[in-house]
Every structure is written in structure tokens, then in C-alpha cells.
Amino acid sequence: MKDTSKPRRTPVWQAIATALRIDLSEGRYMPGDRLPTEAALAERFGVNRHTVRHAMAHLVEEGLVRTRRGSGAFVAARPTEYPINRRVRFHENLLAAGRQPEKRVLQIERRVATQGEASALGIGTGAPVCAYHGLSLADGQPIALFQSLFPLDRLAGIDAALQETSSVTEALSRAGVADYTRASTRLTAVRADATQALHLQVTEGAPLLRSTSLNVDAKTRPVEYGRTYFAGDRVTLTIEDR
Amino acid sequence: MKDTSKPRRTPVWQAIATALRIDLSEGRYMPGDRLPTEAALAERFGVNRHTVRHAMAHLVEEGLVRTRRGSGAFVAARPTEYPINRRVRFHENLLAAGRQPEKRVLQIERRVATQGEASALGIGTGAPVCAYHGLSLADGQPIALFQSLFPLDRLAGIDAALQETSSVTEALSRAGVADYTRASTRLTAVRADATQALHLQVTEGAPLLRSTSLNVDAKTRPVEYGRTYFAGDRVTLTIEDR
DNA sequence: TGCTAGAATATGTATAGTTGTATAGTAATG
DNA sequence: CATTACTATACAACTATACATATTCTAGCA
Structure with missing residues (x-):
């Protein structure tokens, strides 16, 4: 699937972040819900956990997601x-x-x-x-x-x-x-x-x-x-x- | 190179230990008094009981607190x-x-x-x-x-x-x-x-x-x-x- | 009154799962 | 050749849960 002639325009992590953003905006996950684990997301997107983490870090930065070590990532409530x-x-x-x-x-x-x-x-x-x-x-x-x-x-x-x-x-x-x-x-x-x-x-x-x-x-x-x-x-x- | 600044986060258990140390030093709990249970402290700080236990273990190590299984944790009397x-x-x-x-x-x-x-x-x-x-x-x-x-x-x-x-x-x-x-x-x-x-x-x-x-x-x-x-x-x- | 048995409560221990951090390696790009 | 994006691996920190064990409380009974 990847390949050869196609220079990737957008970085993988950005694509993942967008996908998650869409999930959130469409109400697939409600505020307070726990997101799938990084390992699960990495599996689902077929990438390394770090790549998922990169995407997640941006969502946290944007205030859409809140993470708790040892517990998971949760959909943040709006201000x-x-x-x-x-x-x-x-x-x-x-x-x-x-x-x-x-x-x-x-x-x-x-x-x-x-x-x-x-x-x-x-x-x-x-x-x-x-x-x-x-x-x-x-x-x-x-x-x-x-x-x-x-x-x-x-x-x-x-x-x-x-x-x-x-x-x-x-x-x-x-x-x-x-x-x-x-x-x-x-x-x-x-x-x-x-x-x-x-x-x-x-x-x-x-x-x-x-x-x-x-x-x-x-x-x-x-x-x-x-x-x-x-x-x-x-x-x-x-x-x-x- | 984005963030060369150090997050320098102090571990959660350390923050808890410090908070308890302050309580002790301020006389909030007197020697011989029983401290709140680990479960209660975990609830109060919003963390897992194990994290509280980690903090408590250090206080015991320092000689500030003494624990008795089944009974509770007590403020150690001064020598x-x-x-x-x-x-x-x-x-x-x-x-x-x-x-x-x-x-x-x-x-x-x-x-x-x-x-x-x-x-x-x-x-x-x-x-x-x-x-x-x-x-x-x-x-x-x-x-x-x-x-x-x-x-x-x-x-x-x-x-x-x-x-x-x-x-x-x-x-x-x-x-x-x-x-x-x-x-x-x-x-x-x-x-x-x-x-x-x-x-x-x-x-x-x-x-x-x-x-x-x-x-x-x-x-x-x-x-x-x-x-x-x-x-x-x-x-x-x-x-x-x- | 005193004693015992059991429930309730508290700390101690064990195991597994999840996010955070560090280090190193690989492939593509300019 | 250096940079960038991603992979790979390992470990640390914290959570979640269950159970073991010690203590305390209480009801019931003699």
C-alpha cells in the first residue's frame, strides 16, 4: 500500500490526529469517555505507538483530550x-x-x-x-x-x-x-x-x-x-x- | 527542536509525601494520632492507593510515621x-x-x-x-x-x-x-x-x-x-x- | 458483666495494564 | 551528509483489581 511513487504530503501522525478529531467531533466519543489505548490505536492505524502518541500530544495541546498516566486518555469537556x-x-x-x-x-x-x-x-x-x-x-x-x-x-x-x-x-x-x-x-x-x-x-x-x-x-x-x-x-x- | 525546557515534573508520590510532611510539621496531626486511611488519602488526592503507599513508605523511612497492619498509620512520637x-x-x-x-x-x-x-x-x-x-x-x-x-x-x-x-x-x-x-x-x-x-x-x-x-x-x-x-x-x- | 464469633475495616502483597520517557536504529528527503 | 519522520525496544510511574492478613468493632449469648 505504500509506495513508491507517492510522496506523502501529510505526515502520518497528522492524519491520525485528524481521524481522531473527526471521531470526536462526530460524537463517536463523548466527553469523559476513555479513548482506546495507545497500543490499540497503534494497532488499528498500523503504526508505532510513538506515532500515535505524537498525534495524541497535539490533541492534548488543543485541549480536546486529557491523559492520565496509568489510566488512559479521556475526552475533555469544553471550557x-x-x-x-x-x-x-x-x-x-x-x-x-x-x-x-x-x-x-x-x-x-x-x-x-x-x-x-x-x-x-x-x-x-x-x-x-x-x-x-x-x-x-x-x-x-x-x-x-x-x-x-x-x-x-x-x-x-x-x-x-x-x-x-x-x-x-x-x-x-x-x-x-x-x-x-x-x-x-x-x-x-x-x-x-x-x-x-x-x-x-x-x-x-x-x-x-x-x-x-x-x-x-x-x-x-x-x-x-x-x-x-x-x-x-x-x-x-x-x-x-x- | 521544540522544547528544550525541562518539564521537571515532581513525581506524584513525592508531592503527596510533601503535603503530608507539611501537615505533620504544622501540627495538623499530633504525635500518636492516627492518619487518615490510605483509601481516604487516595480519594483526597485523587490518586491510586499504591501511590499513597509509596509516599507513606518514605515517611515511615524518615521516621515520621509508623504503620500497623490492620490498624492504621500513626504519627511517630519524637524520640x-x-x-x-x-x-x-x-x-x-x-x-x-x-x-x-x-x-x-x-x-x-x-x-x-x-x-x-x-x-x-x-x-x-x-x-x-x-x-x-x-x-x-x-x-x-x-x-x-x-x-x-x-x-x-x-x-x-x-x-x-x-x-x-x-x-x-x-x-x-x-x-x-x-x-x-x-x-x-x-x-x-x-x-x-x-x-x-x-x-x-x-x-x-x-x-x-x-x-x-x-x-x-x-x-x-x-x-x-x-x-x-x-x-x-x-x-x-x-x-x-x- | 464478660466472652466469643463474625463482620467490618485497615494495611500488606501480588499481578497486570496503561501512559510517560529514554535511547537507538532505519529509511526517505533535500 | 545532515535532517526529518517513523520504528523498535526497554523501562519507569501510576492505575486497577483482587486477595491475604492483622486489627477493631459489634452483636449475641451465657
């Missing part, structure tokens, strides 16, 4: 639209974007506020706070790593509430804060360290979007000071209604 | 300071170090002294002695395996006293020895055999500190000849007041 406005609610935001929201609690601890944290929350340095570390997922794919700080003086028992619900909105509600609004948001880009990369399932050094935000209650008293690291290639923050 | 001077009292020593002392009797028997033992105790070869085998623990963690020999000629009924109290000091007191002092101590390092490893909960071949000591009464007559095997990584003997 989630995450609106940042006066009312930021993780659950609602994701449902509105047509995703299945999920939160995973990493750690909930009581400790004292650092100087910066105390200043942001408008409490005294050394005042007790509740630190809530967690992971946000959309359709089972991690999209953000966050830390929320709550002043324990104003919100007694919020740590217990968080343990149960894992929902910030619900926990604040139980602590007596019926409603809260986003007072400020600051954004920067950082590189993922080893731990962040692990949780977010990205490579170390991958770009993350860091959001530092402050939520206040109806009386504009700070109730939550949060720091969130979004996986850069899985969300697009949209600013509106300012 | 116990065990002073060796004229007055060596297990109970007092550990209380002074802020630990909870405990002794477990393994065996108490009457037998005749070997030549070396008789020589050390200053009695005739073949004279009857009481051999007391036991295990010393600090905060529930085994730290030493010992054998104490008492001359029965001079200390009638000491075996019965030991059965009751398990305390050498108390038993000697009941046998008429109000006070005793350490006359000599010899130290060497040996490798734990299977039996010792079992009792001390270390791996076979682990380094042990072997102490051979002689205690004498007020009239400098030998009253106790002991051999103690300390778990090398759990105690540091301190010599003072020489």
Missing part, C-alpha cells in the same frame, strides 16, 4: 463559562452552564487569622477563623481548588455546617447569613505547584487563574474571604453586570 | 530522652520526658544463674535467680525489651512482688532494698532478630541499642543485673552526671 458578578454561586453557575457541579472537601480546620486575612475580613489579627479547603468539579472533572475563610466570631458553628453540606451558601445560611454578595474580586495568573497540579490534574507549572475574593452580607460585613485557583484551560471567567 | 545516670528509674524517666510509662510482663521465672550472670551479680554459679522479661512502653508505643536478673538468695520473694507490681523499684523495695543505684552501664548496637522485632514493632534487622547494666544497693552489693534492648529510633539515651 466552563463561569460568570463573576455580584452573586457568585458555584452550584448555580455550573447548573446554568449545563454542568454537573460537585464539591470535594479536602480539609476543614479552625485556626487564627494571619494579618492579611484579618485585615480583609475586618477582624483582629489572631481572631479565630474557619478555613475550608476543597476542590470544585464539573462533570467529574476538577476545575478549581479553593480556600474559604470564615470569621468564627461572627459565624459560630459554621465549621460543623460545612462538614455536613460542603456548600458555602447553605453553611452561611445556617449560620444566619441569608444572603451574601461579592464585594470584590482580584485576578492573577500563577503556575501550578506540585500539589495544585495533583489536585487539578494538570501538569506542574500549568497556568492557573487565581481569584481572591471577598463576600459580604446584607449589612456589607465581610463573611467569607476566598482564594480560588481555576484550571486555566477548563474555565473562562466572564465578567458582567458591573 | 524519648532517656537519661542514664546514677539513678535510673524507668517510670520517673518517662514521666520526666512527658510520656505515659507502661510495663508489660512477658515472663517471670526462677532459674539458676549462668557463669557470666553469677559473676556480674557476685554470687556463685548455679545460685538461684529470678529472671524478669518484659516490655517497656511510652504512650503505648514499645520502646524497650528488657531482662532483669535478681539474686534470689539476697532477695527472697522478689518474684512474687514483681508479679504484682511489674515495677522493679517497687519490687526491690518490698524485698528490703530501699534504694539502689546504677553501678555500671555498657552499650552496643545490635540488629533486631525476629522475636525482638515482633515485640518492639520494628522491622527485622532494625538497629537496637543494647544496654547491659548493674544496679547495686546502698552497701554496693549487686541487686539487679539487666539487659535492655531499646528501639534505636524511639529513644536517645543521654549520659550525664558522670
Whole structure:
């Protein structure tokens, strides 16, 4: 089949990448599905595994595919639209974007506020706070790593509430804060360290979007000071209604 | 030549080990505490249990963590300071170090002294002695395996006293020895055999500190000849007041 | 109250499968 | 001759699963 007179115009790996791209675009594999193994694809296309890997690397680069060592290659979900406005609610935001929201609690601890944290929350340095570390997922794919700080003086028992619900909105509600609004948001880009990369399932050094935000209650008293690291290639923050 | 930059990814297990090390150093888990199960940690970090085990194995190697099959992984207590001077009292020593002392009797028997033992105790070869085998623990963690020999000629009924109290000091007191002092101590390092490893909960071949000591009464007559095997990584003997 | 048997849980071990990385070799091309 | 594209092979790192073994908890019973 190969042969002789035919100078190949397009490299083999490119042809393979295109074939896979077509499979993906035609819905042959749905987001979250596992692709055939590299060995299987190599067999199917009649090439070496490395050639398949070359093609796959490009699909990963394009954000169409996500690979996990030892596990396989998976169809990546398209970026989630995450609106940042006066009312930021993780659950609602994701449902509105047509995703299945999920939160995973990493750690909930009581400790004292650092100087910066105390200043942001408008409490005294050394005042007790509740630190809530967690992971946000959309359709089972991690999209953000966050830390929320709550002043324990104003919100007694919020740590217990968080343990149960894992929902910030619900926990604040139980602590007596019926409603809260986003007072400020600051954004920067950082590189993922080893731990962040692990949780977010990205490579170390991958770009993350860091959001530092402050939520206040109806009386504009700070109730939550949060720091969130979004996986850069899985969300697009949209600013509106300012 | 595309990417000459180094990906320089730190292995997943290393990132996990570091995260746990930080938790430990920050006092999130106190000595003696049980760590989350491997399954729980695997879930938390989103990795396979084996990867967690790899990280854990290194923490164990470093002496930060101790695992017990079927029970869990525990934060290793820092080495116990065990002073060796004229007055060596297990109970007092550990209380002074802020630990909870405990002794477990393994065996108490009457037998005749070997030549070396008789020589050390200053009695005739073949004279009857009481051999007391036991295990010393600090905060529930085994730290030493010992054998104490008492001359029965001079200390009638000491075996019965030991059965009751398990305390050498108390038993000697009941046998008429109000006070005793350490006359000599010899130290060497040996490798734990299977039996010792079992009792001390270390791996076979682990380094042990072997102490051979002689205690004498007020009239400098030998009253106790002991051999103690300390778990090398759990105690540091301190010599003072020489 | 105390004891025993079994279920539930936890770590230890073994095996196999998958992606990531490194090195070397071969054929076609300009 | 050097470059490029692909092949070939081996090993490392991590996952997935099953099972072995030790410990702890609990129900039931005497």
C-alpha cells in the first residue's frame, strides 16, 4: 500500500490526529469517555505507538483530550463559562452552564487569622477563623481548588455546617447569613505547584487563574474571604453586570 | 527542536509525601494520632492507593510515621530522652520526658544463674535467680525489651512482688532494698532478630541499642543485673552526671 | 458483666495494564 | 551528509483489581 511513487504530503501522525478529531467531533466519543489505548490505536492505524502518541500530544495541546498516566486518555469537556458578578454561586453557575457541579472537601480546620486575612475580613489579627479547603468539579472533572475563610466570631458553628453540606451558601445560611454578595474580586495568573497540579490534574507549572475574593452580607460585613485557583484551560471567567 | 525546557515534573508520590510532611510539621496531626486511611488519602488526592503507599513508605523511612497492619498509620512520637545516670528509674524517666510509662510482663521465672550472670551479680554459679522479661512502653508505643536478673538468695520473694507490681523499684523495695543505684552501664548496637522485632514493632534487622547494666544497693552489693534492648529510633539515651 | 464469633475495616502483597520517557536504529528527503 | 519522520525496544510511574492478613468493632449469648 505504500509506495513508491507517492510522496506523502501529510505526515502520518497528522492524519491520525485528524481521524481522531473527526471521531470526536462526530460524537463517536463523548466527553469523559476513555479513548482506546495507545497500543490499540497503534494497532488499528498500523503504526508505532510513538506515532500515535505524537498525534495524541497535539490533541492534548488543543485541549480536546486529557491523559492520565496509568489510566488512559479521556475526552475533555469544553471550557466552563463561569460568570463573576455580584452573586457568585458555584452550584448555580455550573447548573446554568449545563454542568454537573460537585464539591470535594479536602480539609476543614479552625485556626487564627494571619494579618492579611484579618485585615480583609475586618477582624483582629489572631481572631479565630474557619478555613475550608476543597476542590470544585464539573462533570467529574476538577476545575478549581479553593480556600474559604470564615470569621468564627461572627459565624459560630459554621465549621460543623460545612462538614455536613460542603456548600458555602447553605453553611452561611445556617449560620444566619441569608444572603451574601461579592464585594470584590482580584485576578492573577500563577503556575501550578506540585500539589495544585495533583489536585487539578494538570501538569506542574500549568497556568492557573487565581481569584481572591471577598463576600459580604446584607449589612456589607465581610463573611467569607476566598482564594480560588481555576484550571486555566477548563474555565473562562466572564465578567458582567458591573 | 521544540522544547528544550525541562518539564521537571515532581513525581506524584513525592508531592503527596510533601503535603503530608507539611501537615505533620504544622501540627495538623499530633504525635500518636492516627492518619487518615490510605483509601481516604487516595480519594483526597485523587490518586491510586499504591501511590499513597509509596509516599507513606518514605515517611515511615524518615521516621515520621509508623504503620500497623490492620490498624492504621500513626504519627511517630519524637524520640524519648532517656537519661542514664546514677539513678535510673524507668517510670520517673518517662514521666520526666512527658510520656505515659507502661510495663508489660512477658515472663517471670526462677532459674539458676549462668557463669557470666553469677559473676556480674557476685554470687556463685548455679545460685538461684529470678529472671524478669518484659516490655517497656511510652504512650503505648514499645520502646524497650528488657531482662532483669535478681539474686534470689539476697532477695527472697522478689518474684512474687514483681508479679504484682511489674515495677522493679517497687519490687526491690518490698524485698528490703530501699534504694539502689546504677553501678555500671555498657552499650552496643545490635540488629533486631525476629522475636525482638515482633515485640518492639520494628522491622527485622532494625538497629537496637543494647544496654547491659548493674544496679547495686546502698552497701554496693549487686541487686539487679539487666539487659535492655531499646528501639534505636524511639529513644536517645543521654549520659550525664558522670 | 464478660466472652466469643463474625463482620467490618485497615494495611500488606501480588499481578497486570496503561501512559510517560529514554535511547537507538532505519529509511526517505533535500 | 545532515535532517526529518517513523520504528523498535526497554523501562519507569501510576492505575486497577483482587486477595491475604492483622486489627477493631459489634452483636449475641451465657
